[in-house]
Amino acid sequence: MSVADERLNVAILAMPEVTSSMVYGLYDLFASAGRDWSYLVEGEAGEQRMHPYIVSAHHPEFRGLNDIRITSDHSLEDCPAPHIVCMPDIMVVPGESLAGRFEAEIAWLRRCHATGATLASACTGALLLAETGLLDGLDATIHWGWIKSLTAHYPRVRVHPGRTLIVNGPEQRIVMAGGATSWQDLALFLIGRFVGVKEAMEVSKIYLIDWHDGGQQPFASLVTNRQNTDGAIGKCQEWVAMHYAEASPVAAMIALSGLAERTFIRRFAAATGMSPIDYVHALRLEEAKQMLETSDLPVEGVANEVGYEDASFFNRLFHRKVGITPAQYRRRFGSLRRALKG
Numbered sequence: 253m254s255v256a257d258e259r260l261n262v263a264i265l266a267m268p269e270v271t272s273s274m275v276y277g278l279y280d281l282f283a284s285a286g287r288d289w290s291y292l293v294e295g296e297a298g299e300q301r302m303h304p305y306i307v308s309a310h311h312p313e314f315r316g317l318n319d320i321r322i323t324s325d326h327s328l329e330d331c332p333a334p335h336i337v338c339m340p341d342i343m344v345v346p347g348e349s350l351a352g353r354f355e356a357e358i359a360w361l362r363r364c365h366a367t368g369a370t371l372a373s374a375c376t377g378a379l380l381l382a383e384t385g386l387l388d389g390l391d392a393t394i395h396w397g398w399i400k401s402l403t404a405h406y407p408r409v410r411v412h413p414g415r416t417l418i419v420n421g422p423e424q425r426i427v428m429a430g431g432a433t434s435w436q437d438l439a440l441f442l443i444g445r446f447v448g449v450k451e452a453m454e455v456s457k458i459y460l461i462d463w464h465d466g467g468q469q470p471f472a473s474l475v476t477n478r479q480n481t482d483g484a485i486g487k488c489q490e491w492v493a494m495h496y497a498e499a500s501p502v503a504a505m506i507a508l509s510g511l512a513e514r515t516f517i518r519r520f521a522a523a524t525g526m527s528p529i530d531y532v533h534a535l536r537l538e539e540a541k542q543m544l545e546t547s548d549l550p551v552e553g554v555a556n557e558v559g560y561e562d563a564s565f566f567n568r569l570f571h572r573k574v575g576i577t578p579a580q581y582r583r584r585f586g587s588l589r590r591a592l593k594g
Contacts, residue, residue: 259300259301259302259303260301260302260303260335260336260446260447261303261305261332261333261334261335261336262282262302262303262304262305262334262335262336262337262338262442263304263305263306263307263326263331263332263334263336263337263338263364263369264278264279264304264305264306264307264337264338264340265307265308265337265338265339265340265357265360265361265377265380266306266307266308266310266316266322266324266340267308267309267310267314267316267342267354267357268310268314268315268316268317269316269317269342269343269344270316270317270322270340270341270342270343271316271317271318271340271341271343272316272317272318272320272322274340274341274374274375274435275306275316275322275340277435277436277439278304278338278340278374278435278438278439279304279306280459281436281439281440281443281455281459281461282302282304282439282442282443283300283302283304284455284458284459285300285301285302285443285447285451285452285454285455286298286299286300286301286302286447286451287299287300287301288454288455288458289451289454289455289457289458292458301447301451302443302446302447303332305325305326305331305332306322306323306324306325306326307324307325307326307327307328307331307334307360308322308324308326308327308328309327309328309356309357309360310324311324311326311327311328312324312327317343328356328357328360333367333369334364334369335368335369335370335446336369336370336372336442336446337361337364337365337369337370337371337372338372338373338374338377338438338442339361339371339372339373339374339377339378339380339381340374340375340377340435341374341375341376341377341395341435342376342377342379342380343376344376344379344398344401346397346398346400346401347400347401347404348401349405350379350380350383350405351383351405354380354383357380358380358383358384361380361381361384361386362384362385362386365384365386365425368425369425370424370425370426370427370442370446371384371386371425371426371427372426372427372428372429372438372442373427373428373429374428374429374434374435374438375394375395375429375430375431375434375435376394376395376398376401378392378393378394378398378402378428379394379398379401379402381426381428382402382405382406382409383406386421386426387406387408387409387426388406388408388409389408389409389410390409390410390420390421390426391410391411391412391415391418391420392409392410392411392412392418392428393411393412393413393414393415393416393417393418393428393429393430394411394413394428394430394431395430395431396413396430396431397431399411399413413430415430416429416430416434416437417429417430417434417437417438417441419441427441427442429441436459436461439455440452440455440456440461443455449545449546450542450546453545453585456585462584481523482519482522482523484509484510484511484519485509485519485520485523485524486523487508487509488505488508488509488520489524489531491504491505491508492504492505492531492532492535493535496532496535496536496539496558496559497536497539497557497558497559498559499559501532501559502528502529502532505520505528506528516528532559533569533573534573536558536559536560537558537569537570537573537574539557539558540554540555540557540558540566540570540578541574541581541585543557543558544578544581544582544585544586545581545582545585545586551563551566551567551578551579551582554566554578555567555578566578
């Protein structure tokens with residue numbers, strides 16, 4: 253089986269009523285999972301874990317909203333069997349019924365779900381999902397402007413407009429995101445669920461997507477692998493990557509290099525762009541961020557695990573380098589993990 257065959261097939265359903273930004277935005281995020289993080293930090297692309305493609309009854313080309321040209325990869329009849337189907341927003345008059353519209357798409361969605369696919373909607377894509385009948389008796393969310401569209405025409409659906417994300421249905425194969433840019437939350441959730449939390453976090457950092465609100469700094473990786481031609485320093489980098497939590501790692505690297513201290517510090521800075529101690533702090537903080545994202549270990553325990561005996565120093569350093577406290581970082585980025593566990 254080829255690498256491409258091993259990827260998760262993600263079909264993005266499109267029609268003239270969709271916004272191209274959401275269609276192609278979803279495409280970009282799914283394509284990034286597993287591939288782009290290593291390219292960013294190591295200069296070499298990793299294995300792409302998802303295979304997104306655009307599917308349309310209007311194949312191969314049509315005009316979406318704002319007269320933007322959308323090119324589909326497959327028709328409804330010839331597309332690869334999807335593991336996941338995403339329904340972007342559709343622009344319909346609020347309150348208007350979809351009865352008799354999108355019949356080909358509705359039938360295709362039912363077939364996909366019957367054969368095991370997870371159906372995921374963003375914004376008003378929930379109306380398509382409701383029209384299939386698969387939402388009857390289930391919880392749902394949608395953009396606030398189209399709440400009445402759901403409640404009026406689909407009375408068996410329990411609408412929760414304040415919810416950003418809802419996961420339910422048989423085998424949890426119905427996933428819904430609310431309005432506007434919540435499609436980004438939807439993509440991160442699907443990446444986290446089907447590929448891994450690590451990959452979802454990497455995509456969020458690459459594209460500066462916050463699960464809630466926040467600036468750029470918490471997403472930034474503190475350590476990037478520069479091209480290093482200094483063999484002695486490279487050897488030290490390899491050592492400290494596995495031993496950064498030990499006591500006095502800089503002194504240990506100096507001894508390992510066989511260089512005089514001043515010479516070592518000068519060559520280390522030339523090779524990495526950082527002083528040895530800043531490099532150690534960066535490694536420790538990156539590991540701390542991963543632990544805060546993926547574990548329930550108390551902040552003091554995280555500090556100890558990465559090499560800091562003084563938790564208050566760790567808190568101050570983390571805040572200075574990352575821009576928020578460890579507790580704030582966990583609340584912000586741990587929410588995706590909690591959503592996946594729930």
